[in-house]
Amino acid sequence: MISFLVKRIANGILILFSVVTVVFFLFSFSFPSPEKMAVGQRTDKQTQDAIKKEFGLDKPRFTQYLLFVNDISPVSFHREMNEAELKEKYGGFKLSFGSTSVLLKKPFLRRSFQNREKTTSLIAQSFKGTFILALVSIIIAGFFGILLGVLSGIKANTWMDQAIVFVSTLGISVPSFFSAIILAWFFGYVLHDTTGLNMTGSWIDIDPFSGEFYQWKNLLLPAVALGVRPLSIFTLLTRSSMLETLNKDFIKTAKSKGLTSRQILAKHALPNALNPVITAVSGWFASLLAGAFFVEYIFNWRGLGKLTIEALEMNDLPVVMGSILFIALLFVVMNILVDILYVKFDPRIKLS
Numbered sequence: 001m002i003s004f005l006v007k008r009i010a011n012g013i014l015i016l017f018s019v020v021t022v023v024f025f026l027f028s029f030s031f032p033s034p035e036k037m038a039v040g041q042r043t044d045k046q047t048q049d050a051i052k053k054e055f056g057l058d059k060p061r062f063t064q065y066l067l068f069v070n071d072i073s074p075v076s077f078h079r080e081m082n083e084a085e086l087k088e089k090y091g092g093f094k095l096s097f098g099s100t101s102v103l104l105k106k107p108f109l110r111r112s113f114q115n116r117e118k119t120t121s122l123i124a125q126s127f128k129g130t131f132i133l134a135l136v137s138i139i140i141a142g143f144f145g146i147l148l149g150v151l152s153g154i155k156a157n158t159w160m161d162q163a164i165v166f167v168s169t170l171g172i173s174v175p176s177f178f179s180a181i182i183l184a185w186f187f188g189y190v191l192h193d194t195t196g197l198n199m200t201g202s203w204i205d206i207d208p209f210s211g212e213f214y215q216w217k218n219l220l221l222p223a224v225a226l227g228v229r230p231l232s233i234f235t236l237l238t239r240s241s242m243l244e245t246l247n248k249d250f251i252k253t254a255k256s257k258g259l260t261s262r263q264i265l266a267k268h269a270l271p272n273a274l275n276p277v278i279t280a281v282s283g284w285f286a287s288l289l290a291g292a293f294f295v296e297y298i299f300n301w302r303g304l305g306k307l308t309i310e311a312l313e314m315n316d317l318p319v320v321m322g323s324i325l326f327i328a329l330l331f332v333v334m335n336i337l338v339d340i341l342y343v344k345f346d347p348r349i350k351l352s
Contacts, residue, residue, distance in 0.1 A: 008339070012332035019328040020072065023321050024065050055113065072107040072325070109322035114314055119322035122307060127326075130296070130303035132203060134288035136219055137227035142281045145231045149238020149277070150270065154261075156243060164235060171232030177294035180225035184298060187221055197221055200300035222299040226292055230284045237280055241273040248272075279341050286334030290327040 052058045056067055070076045076090070078101045092105025109119035152164040188199035201218035245251065246269055254264045293305030300306070304323060311319035 004339075005336070008336045012336065015332055016325065016328055017069075020069060020321075020325060021065070023324050024068055025061070027317055027320055028061060028064065055110075068110075068321075071110060074105060074107060076103045076105065076108075077101070078103060109325070110318040112311075112319050113316045114319075119318045122319060123304065123322055123326050126302060126304045126307040129202060129204075129301060130289060130292055130305065133219065133222055133226060133292055133296070133301060133303060134285060136223040137288050138230065138281060138285045140223060141227035141231035141234055141284070142277075145234025146238050146274065146277060148231075148235045150242055150265075150273075152235065152239040153242025153246065153273070154265065156239075161239075165239070168232040168235040171228045172236075174228060176226055176229060176291070177298060179228045180222065180295045180298040183221045183225050200298075202300065202302040204302070218299075218301075222292075222295050222301050225299075226288055226295045230281075230288065233284070234277055234280065238273065238277050241276055242269065245269050245273040279338055282338045282341050283334065286331050286338075289330050289334075 049058070056064055059067070070078075071090075079099055090103055090105045090108050092103050095102040095104075106120075109123070111118055112122060148164050148168070152161045155161045184199045187195050188197050192198070196217065197220060198218055201215055203215055203219050251264060251268060254268050259267075289304075292301075292303060293309060295301070296303040296305035297309050304327070308320060308323040310316075311323065
């Protein structure tokens with residue numbers, strides 16, 4: 001287990017380094033003048049030059065890249081910076097070697113060009129909304145996907161099975177942004193008086209008198225829109241696994257012992273059929289965390305996706321790169337956890 005984790009963590013670090021490299025050079029050339037977006041297009045050149053110097057945009061591209069890697073690395077090297085400057089900017093623990101300081105710290109994703117707020121703070125605030133949205137979506141998709149998949153498996157080759165397979169295939173084919181538009185229009189606009197649901201809105205609204213209050217009803221439509229594709233996939237995966245399990249020899253042995261269909265399903269078929277589904281649910285959770293961009297934007301849901309899209313519109317380079325790097329980290333961590341879950345739920349698989 002330890003050897004496996006060390007290898008996967010090393011691979012994860014290599015992946016994150018590759019993501020940092022590609023994203024930095026891609027967006028640094030795509031955003032040629034972010035300082036103009038930070039202070040306005042009509043600001044005088046002296047002010048723009050001051051902003052460029054503040055954010056290090058006056059240096060060559062490769063130097064900017066090295067400085068960015070130095071900022072996000074947990075171990076960074078600095079010269080000619082006093083302890084007060086290092087503590088204010090990075091925090092952490094400093095070791096001094098002559099004029100060079102080695103800093104052990106949290107990754108520093110810099111500050112937003114727009115409001116000077118730390119990128120980590122913006123991501124932390126936005127990720128709460130994305131996490132709740134993805135969690136509710138995966139719960140809906142897992143519960144109804146397994147339920148429909150089991151029903152389709154035990155009713156194989158009937159009209160019910162064919163209907164479930166048809167609807168699931170249709171659900172896989174529909175992009176999340178399209179289902180989001182349809183759900184928002186139909187339930188939030190056409191049937192608003194009946195459902196009471198809104199076309200847009202986040203799970204926290206700001207009341208000028210009472211402060212923050214929770215709007216849980218705003219969660220339903222984006223959660224369903226985000227969960228349509230994984231629900232369809234879980235349904236077909238559960239159905240396929242159920243059909244395979246029901247034809248196993250131990251199921252025939254259970255029938256010969258006189259067990260009822262309900263006992264066979266609950267004690268033997270379902271636990272064995274759910275192994276691949278459970279691991280698929282774990283993997284899809286990471287995908288939902290990273291794939292809620294358009295759903296959040298359509299429903300005006302305050303989350304990581306909406307934050308990233310708005311940062312792209314405003315050429316806010318630190319927020320864009322920080323968000324993408326955070327999403328890549330989520331995928332690396334979730335993939336490692338999924339590999340461990342495979343072994344947990346299926347003893348035939350070994351870590352290697």
